[in-house]
Amino acid sequence: MTTAPEKTIAAKDRLVPGTPLLDVRDLHVEFKTRDGVAKAVNGVNYSVAAGETLAVLGESGSGKSVTAQTIMGILDMPPGRVTAGEIMFRGRDMLKMSNEERRKIRGRKIAMIFQDALSSLNPVLSVGYQLGEMFRVHEGASRKEAKAKAIELMDRVRIPAAAQRVNDYPHQFSGGMRQRIMIAMALALEPDLIIADEPTTALDVTVQAQVMDLLAELQAEYHMGLILITHDLGVVADVADKIAVMYAGRIVETAPVHDLYARPAHPYTKGLLRSIPRLDQKGEELYAIKGLPPNLYKVPAGCAFNPRCDVATDLCRTEIPALHQVTDRDGAELAGRKSACHLWKETLHG
Amino acid sequence: MGRFVARRLLQMIPVFLGTVTIIFFMTRMLPGDPAAAMWGDKAADPAQLAAFKHRMGLDVSIGQQYLNYMGDLFRGNFGETLAGRKVIDVIGEALPVTVRLALLAFVFELVVGVGIGLLAGLRRGKAFDKVTLVLTLLLISIPVPVLGFIFQNVFAIQLKWITPTVQDSMNLGQLMLPAIVLGSLSLAYVARLTRTSIAENVKSDYMRTAIAKGLPRRKVIGTHLLRNSMIPVVTFLGTDLGALMGGAIVTEGIFNVKGVGNALYHAINLNEGATVSGFVVVLVLVYLAASLIVDLLYAVLDPRIRYA
Numbered sequence: 001m002t003t004a005p006e007k008t009i010a011a012k013d014r015l016v017p018g019t020p021l022l023d024v025r026d027l028h029v030e031f032k033t034r035d036g037v038a039k040a041v042n043g044v045n046y047s048v049a050a051g052e053t054l055a056v057l058g059e060s061g062s063g064k065s066v067t068a069q070t071i072m073g074i075l076d077m078p079p080g081r082v083t084a085g086e087i088m089f090r091g092r093d094m095l096k097m098s099n100e101e102r103r104k105i106r107g108r109k110i111a112m113i114f115q116d117a118l119s120s121l122n123p124v125l126s127v128g129y130q131l132g133e134m135f136r137v138h139e140g141a142s143r144k145e146a147k148a149k150a151i152e153l154m155d156r157v158r159i160p161a162a163a164q165r166v167n168d169y170p171h172q173f174s175g176g177m178r179q180r181i182m183i184a185m186a187l188a189l190e191p192d193l194i195i196a197d198e199p200t201t202a203l204d205v206t207v208q209a210q211v212m213d214l215l216a217e218l219q220a221e222y223h224m225g226l227i228l229i230t231h232d233l234g235v236v237a238d239v240a241d242k243i244a245v246m247y248a249g250r251i252v253e254t255a256p257v258h259d260l261y262a263r264p265a266h267p268y269t270k271g272l273l274r275s276i277p278r279l280d281q282k283g284e285e286l287y288a289i290k291g292l293p294p295n296l297y298k299v300p301a302g303c304a305f306n307p308r309c310d311v312a313t314d315l316c317r318t319e320i321p322a323l324h325q326v327t328d329r330d331g332a333e334l335a336g337r338k339s340a341c342h343l344w345k346e347t348l349h350g
Numbered sequence: 351m352g353r354f355v356a357r358r359l360l361q362m363i364p365v366f367l368g369t370v371t372i373i374f375f376m377t378r379m380l381p382g383d384p385a386a387a388m389w390g391d392k393a394a395d396p397a398q399l400a401a402f403k404h405r406m407g408l409d410v411s412i413g414q415q416y417l418n419y420m421g422d423l424f425r426g427n428f429g430e431t432l433a434g435r436k437v438i439d440v441i442g443e444a445l446p447v448t449v450r451l452a453l454l455a456f457v458f459e460l461v462v463g464v465g466i467g468l469l470a471g472l473r474r475g476k477a478f479d480k481v482t483l484v485l486t487l488l489l490i491s492i493p494v495p496v497l498g499f500i501f502q503n504v505f506a507i508q509l510k511w512i513t514p515t516v517q518d519s520m521n522l523g524q525l526m527l528p529a530i531v532l533g534s535l536s537l538a539y540v541a542r543l544t545r546t547s548i549a550e551n552v553k554s555d556y557m558r559t560a561i562a563k564g565l566p567r568r569k570v571i572g573t574h575l576l577r578n579s580m581i582p583v584v585t586f587l588g589t590d591l592g593a594l595m596g597g598a599i600v601t602e603g604i605f606n607v608k609g610v611g612n613a614l615y616h617a618i619n620l621n622e623g624a625t626v627s628g629f630v631v632v633l634v635l636v637y638l639a640a641s642l643i644v645d646l647l648y649a650v651l652d653p654r655i656r657y658a
Contacts, residue, residue: 074561107564114562119555124577124652133573137565138451169653 020088021024021225022071022110022193027085029066029249030076031296036282038296039068042249043085045323048193048225053216055228055236055257057272058246061293064229068195071227072112073102083306090192100142108138113215115198117178121170127154127181128166134188154183157214178206183215193225200235212239233276237261242336245269248294248304251323252340265326265339267309303342315342358645362638370423373630376418377623384408384432384621391452395638397580403569406432419624423631429624437628440613444597447519448609451602452594454525455533460587463537467544467583468576474549486538498531498604515606532598536590543586547579555579581651588644592637 008091029041041063048054058064069075084120114120132146153167154162157180200208205284216239219226245253253266264270271289291308303321306312385403403409428437470482506514516524560574597610617625649655
C-alpha cells in the first residue's frame with residue numbers, strides 16, 4: 001500500500017515509539033454565548049497512527065469539526081474554551097504549548113483541508129502565491145523557489161498545465177480543481193497528519209470520488225495520518241481504516257470500518273446506516289432517525305441520544321453510558337470496537 | 351489592462367465636454383454684468399464699456415462666446431480675468447498650494463484612518479473599538495469651521511506652536527494644521543469603513559485557512575486580511591482625493607491658504623466667468639484622473655474585477 005521511501009517511515013516511527021501520532025484524550029470544549037454555555041465536545045477520545053485513516057462521522061453539531069479545530073488550534077477563543085483534556089501529538093500535549101510552538105506545527109506537521117475551497121482560499125491572491133507561502137514562511141524559500149515548488153505541487157495533485165495556471169486566482173478554477181489546490185496546500189510540507197473537514201461535501205458527485213481517491217493515494221504515498229470528518233457514510237467506506245461516530249459531543253461508537261457497516265453496536269449508528277438510500281429499496285419510504293439533533297445548550301440527561309432512540313430504557317435516561325469494549329457472543333474482545341450504549345450487546349447480537 | 355485604460359480614457363471625453371459646457375453657461379447666466387461692475391458705483395462710459403466688452407469677447411451672442419471659448423480651450427488658452435491676467439497663471443498659482451494641502455490631508459486620513467480602523471476592527475466590541483466609534487461620530491458631527499477655530503485657539507493661541515493663519519501657502523510645515531482639519535472628517539469615515547470591513551473579513555474562511563497554514567499573525571493580517579478589507583475603503587479614498595483636490599473653501603478661508611478654494615471663492619464673487627470655468631476645467635480633469643486611478647487600484651486589489 002505504501003510507496004513512500006523506507007527511510008521516511010523509519011524516521012517517523014523512531015520519533016513515536018509505541019505511541020500514536022495523535023492521541024486526543026477526554027477533550028472537553030464549550031462555547032460561552034449570550035444564550036448560555038454550549039457544550040460542544042464532552043470527553044472525546046480518539047487516536048490516529050501514521051499511515052492510518054480515521055473517519056469521524058456525525059451530523060451537524062455533533063462536535064466533529066470543533067474537535068478538529070481544537071486539534072488544529074484554530075478554534076475561535078473566545079467564545080470557545082477547552083475545559084479539560086489533552087491533545088497529545090508525538091507524545092507532547094499541544095494544549096500546553098506556547099502559541100508560537102503551535103503555529104510552527106500548523107501547516108508543517110498538521111495540515112487541514114476545508115470544506116468550501118472557494119471561500120477558504122483567499123480571493124485576491126494567486127494560487128501560486130498561496131501555495132508558495134507555505135515554503136516562504138516555514139522554510140524561508142525565495143519567491144522564485146516558492147513558485148517553482150508551487151508548480152510542482154499543482155502537478156502532484158494533477159492540475160493540468162500547472163506552469164501556466166500558477167498565477168491564476170481561485171475563482172478561475174473549477175470546484176474540483178480548487179479542492180485539489182487545497183489538498184496541495186495541506187500537502188506542501190509533507191505533514192505527519194492531515195485533517196480533512198468534509199473535503200468533498202461541496203463538490204459534484206463525480207468529482208467527489210476523484211478528489212477522495214487523490215487524497216487517499218497521497219496519504220498512502222507520504223504515510224500520513226488522516227482524520228476524515230464527514231457526515232457522508234458513502235465517502236468513508238472505501239478509504240477509512242476505522243470510524244468514530246460522534247453524537248452530541250461524544251464518541252458513541254468506534255470500529256474498524258467494515259465491522260461498523262456490517263454490525264453496528266450503537267442504535268444511533270444503526271439508524272444512520274438505515275437512512276442511507278439504497279437501490280434495492282426502491283419505492284419504500286426512506287428511514288429517518290426520529291426527532292431533532294440535540295440542543296447543545298441543554299444536552300439530555302443520561303445518554304444524549306435517548307429521546308430519539310427506539311430501545312431506550314430508564315437507565316438510558318439517567319446514566320451516561322461509558323464507552324464499553326465490545327465483545328463477540330463468546331465474550332472475546334473485538335479489536336478496536338467500542339460502544340457507548342447500555343444496550344450494546346442487544347444492539348450488536350440481538 | 352491596456353484596453354481597460356483606453357476604454358476609460360475614451361469615456362472621459364463626453365464627461366469632460368459635458369461638465370465644461372454646463373459650467374460655461376452657468377457662469378454666463380449669473381445675474382449682473384461683470385463688465386459694468388468694473389466701474390463700480392460710477393456709471394460706465396458707454397464707449398469704454400463697449401471697448402472693454404469687445405476686448406473680453408462679451409459683445410457677441412452667447413452661442414458664439416461658447417464656440418470661441420471651446421476653441422481657445424483646445425488651443426490651451428484659458429482666457430483672461432477681467433483685470434487682464436491670464437487665467438492659466440491664476441490657476442498655476444493656486445493649484446500647487448491645493449495639491450500640497452490635499453496630499454497632506456490625504457496621507458493623514460489614509461494612515462491614521464486605516465490604522466485606527468484596523469485596530470478597532472480587530473478588537474470589535476472592546477474598549478478601543480467603542481472609543482473609536484464615539485470619537486469618529488463626534489468628528490463627523492462637528493462642522494469644519496468649528497473644528498478649525500478650536501484648532502486655531504488651542505495650537506496657535508494657547509500653545510503658540512503655530513501662527514493662527516498660514517503665512518506661506520507653499521510651506522508644508524505651515525499647511526500641516528489646515529490639512530489635519532481638512533482631513534479629519536474623511537478620517538472618521540475611513541476609520542469606520544475600515545473597521546467594519548476588517549471586522550467582517552476577520553471571520554472569513556480564508557482567514558481561518560491562513561491561520562491553519564501556520565502563518566505568523568503579521569502575515570495573516572498584513573497580507574490576507576488587509577488586502578481584502580481595503581477594497582471598499584479605496585473607493586472612498588479615491589473619490590475623496592478628487593474632492594480634496596477641488597480645494598476647500600471653508601478650510602482655506604479659515605487658515606488663509608491661497609489655494610483653489612480661495613481663488614474660486616473670489617472669482618465667483620467677482621463674477622469672473624473665465625476664471626471659474628478655467629478652474630472647473632482643471633478640476634474636472636483632476637477628478638476624472640482620480641477616479642481612473644481608483645478603478646485601476648481596484649483591479650490591482652481584486653482580481654475578480656480585473657478579469658471580469
